[in-house]
Amino acid sequence: MNIANLFNNYEEAIAMILFGIGFSNLLLQKNLIKKIIGLNIMDTATYLFLALKGYIDGRKAPIVVNGVQSVEAYINPIPSGLVLTGIVVSVSVTALMLSLTIRLYRRYHTLDLDEISTKLKKEGL
Amino acid sequence: MQFVQNFPFITIILSLFSGPLCSILDGKKAKKINLAVISIIGGMSCAVLAFVIRTGEAYVYRMGHFSAPWGNEIRVGVLEAAMAVFFCVIMLLCMVGGVLEREKELEESKANLYYVMVNLLLCSLLALIYTNDLFTAYVFVEINTISACGLIMIKQNGRTLEAATRYMIMSLLGSGCLLLGICFLYDLTGHLLMSNIQEQVQILHQTGQYAMPLLVALGLMSVGLAIKSALFPFHSWLPDAYGYSTVSSAAILSSLVSKGYIFLLVKIFYRVIGFDIVRDSKVINVLFVFGIAGMIMGSVRAIQENNIRRMIAYSSVAQIGYIYMGFGLGTTAGVIASIYHIVCHAATKSLLFVAASGITDASGESTDFFELTGAGYRNKVAGIAFSVGSLSMVGVPMFSGFISKLLFAQAGMASVHKMLPTLIALAISTILNAVYFMKTVIRLYTPVSRSVIEKKGYRTITVNDQKAKSAALICFIILNLILGLCSEPIIGLIQSGLGMFA
Numbered sequence: 001m002n003i004a005n006l007f008n009n010y011e012e013a014i015a016m017i018l019f020g021i022g023f024s025n026l027l028l029q030k031n032l033i034k035k036i037i038g039l040n041i042m043d044t045a046t047y048l049f050l051a052l053k054g055y056i057d058g059r060k061a062p063i064v065v066n067g068v069q070s071v072e073a074y075i076n077p078i079p080s081g082l083v084l085t086g087i088v089v090s091v092s093v094t095a096l097m098l099s100l101t102i103r104l105y106r107r108y109h110t111l112d113l114d115e116i117s118t119k120l121k122k123e124g125l
Numbered sequence: 126m127q128f129v130q131n132f133p134f135i136t137i138i139l140s141l142f143s144g145p146l147c148s149i150l151d152g153k154k155a156k157k158i159n160l161a162v163i164s165i166i167g168g169m170s171c172a173v174l175a176f177v178i179r180t181g182e183a184y185v186y187r188m189g190h191f192s193a194p195w196g197n198e199i200r201v202g203v204l205e206a207a208m209a210v211f212f213c214v215i216m217l218l219c220m221v222g223g224v225l226e227r228e229k230e231l232e233e234s235k236a237n238l239y240y241v242m243v244n245l246l247l248c249s250l251l252a253l254i255y256t257n258d259l260f261t262a263y264v265f266v267e268i269n270t271i272s273a274c275g276l277i278m279i280k281q282n283g284r285t286l287e288a289a290t291r292y293m294i295m296s297l298l299g300s301g302c303l304l305l306g307i308c309f310l311y312d313l314t315g316h317l318l319m320s321n322i323q324e325q326v327q328i329l330h331q332t333g334q335y336a337m338p339l340l341v342a343l344g345l346m347s348v349g350l351a352i353k354s355a356l357f358p359f360h361s362w363l364p365d366a367y368g369y370s371t372v373s374s375a376a377i378l379s380s381l382v383s384k385g386y387i388f389l390l391v392k393i394f395y396r397v398i399g400f401d402i403v404r405d406s407k408v409i410n411v412l413f414v415f416g417i418a419g420m421i422m423g424s425v426r427a428i429q430e431n432n433i434r435r436m437i438a439y440s441s442v443a444q445i446g447y448i449y450m451g452f453g454l455g456t457t458a459g460v461i462a463s464i465y466h467i468v469c470h471a472a473t474k475s476l477l478f479v480a481a482s483g484i485t486d487a488s489g490e491s492t493d494f495f496e497l498t499g500a501g502y503r504n505k506v507a508g509i510a511f512s513v514g515s516l517s518m519v520g521v522p523m524f525s526g527f528i529s530k531l532l533f534a535q536a537g538m539a540s541v542h543k544m545l546p547t548l549i550a551l552a553i554s555t556i557l558n559a560v561y562f563m564k565t566v567i568r569l570y571t572p573v574s575r576s577v578i579e580k581k582g583y584r585t586i587t588v589n590d591q592k593a594k595s596a597a598l599i600c601f602i603i604l605n606l607i608l609g610l611c612s613e614p615i616i617g618l619i620q621s622g623l624g625m626f627a
Binding site: 019022023026027032035039042043046049050053078079082085086089092093096097100101103104107108113116117119120123 | 260263264267270271274278283284286287289290291293294297298301304305308311312317
């Protein structure tokens with residue numbers, strides 16, 4: 001293992017650190033909104049990683065302008081496509097989570113998931 | 126190319142478009158369309174199954190105008206087609222069995238939304254079964270999660286909302302891991318199609334390059350799918366989600382949703398990485414340990430539970446543990462046992478959930494254990510069905526659970542290091558299963574005096590009161606007996622299907 005690699009590929013390292021931050025926030029935070037923020041950090045970190053993998057130094061986004069059709073001119077478009085798909089997925093999941101949060105908040109007037117659990121136990125449903 | 130080869134694609138598209146269609150119809154029509162769609166898809170999948178058995182080899186179906194390695198593909202073999210048929214059968218029986226509860230528990234104006242979710246769920250399950258593209262698999266995993274969440278929360282009370290939130294959180298952690306694993310693999314191999322990835326992974330494995338990232342990718346994908354299918358330490362969301370949602374949802378979630386993820390994991394093991402490499406990695410040992418822990422802990426928690434629905438839910442944790450233990454053995458025999466257990470558990474657990482709802486109907490709608498005394502006499506079909514399900518889960522010969530336990534034990538015997546833990550865990554888990562299932566069955570058939578029944582207002586339910594549910598239960602019992610008595614052809618089917626995976 002070479003520590004220098006970590007600094008040479010600092011972008012990937014940052015993406016992984018962000019993923020860790022998002023993952024632990026989604027898992028450990030009690031507040032539902034903070035959990036959702038964690039989810040978005042986690043997803044965005046994955047997209048950063050994907051985008052980095054498709055990027056080739058000195059080339060442009062894969063949109064044909066001025067009739068340049070050479071493959072050499074553009075970056076790899078597939079990761080960008082995957083990122084777009086991923087964003088769509090994460091938007092819909094976030095919307096679903098937010099709507100669940102609103103429902104729970106209207107019912108229990110709190111965003112704390114543990115507090116909601118204790119209230120549920122008191123209700124004894 | 127024959128016309129029947131288009132059927133897998135048509136089934137996916139049919140269920141996908143019938144979802145939005147249901148959203149503009151009222152509840153009754155949506156229900157009819159849903160039942161029709163599931164039946165048609167079941168029939169088409171039967172035709173596909175007959176076709177692949179006849180030709181004896183898997184075929185690849187190109188999606189769109191680009192061929193591999195650029196385009197998207199569907200791949201159909203015996204195992205995929207058989208799973209599609211089986212999932213349709215189970216889903217149809219679950220929907221029929223829970224029709225009364227749905228009418229009671231869902232708001233009239235929202236009833237059609239339930240069928241939107243079920244259709245989308247079926248679509249995503251079919252896509253997970255058939256797809257040959259990892260990123261497509263990820264997208265449909267998410268669709269599966271969202272529609273499963275909808276199925277939980279459509280019965281509106283605090284419990285289901287909280288359960289849906291917890292389910293979403295755990296599922297999203299799982300899909301985050303899965304997505305990162307897929308990105309790693311794409312980064313290492315440059316492909317998204319399963320067969321192309323496998324070629325590259327084999328080369329990487331032979332040259333010894335990138336051994337660590339490959340292991341990390343495999344680990345991330347395994348953990349992600351294990352979280353989503355509620356392997357033992359990640360099961361906290363499961364009892365609430367299964368225990369309080371409407372009965373069709375609970376049956377579908379426990380028997381199909383988690384199985385879809387496990388089937389994807391089998392595909393990743395066999396078609397993406399290659400089972401030899403998976404065996405050499407240490408990942409399967411981790412799955413083995415957590416599988417065994419789940420087998421025991423799930424049963425222990427089930428014994429402590431006083432709510433019959435939650436008890437069955439905890440039993441699911443134990444059964445998922447069995448499946449992962451089978452993977453952990455690292456032999457083809459173990460995987461065959463696991464796949465047989467997927468089938469067996471799906472048939473039995475949905476039977477138990479539907480039967481439990483029939484039993485609670487005869488006990489004043491209470492799921493509390495002490496209210497169920499003598500319910501086997503008040504609702505005869507549900508009582509018999511629950512007993513059959515219990516006997517099957519415990520592993521009594523004649524029923525499906527026996528065969529899968531036998532297969533696990535045989536697979537365990539062939540493994541040198543894992544023989545003892547497998548057999549001991551099987552023995553302990555069987556005893557624990559027997560404790561809580563037999564406890565329930567004995568309670569169901571403990572007579573109570575007439576005065577108690579009248580005082581508590583229990584009603585007696587005959588077949589005519591609940592025709593749909595009784596019919597579904599009888600079908601489930603027959604299915605269970607078929608799986609238990611004629612297991613040879615099914616095991617042969619799984620074997621040849623796994624052979625086509627390579």
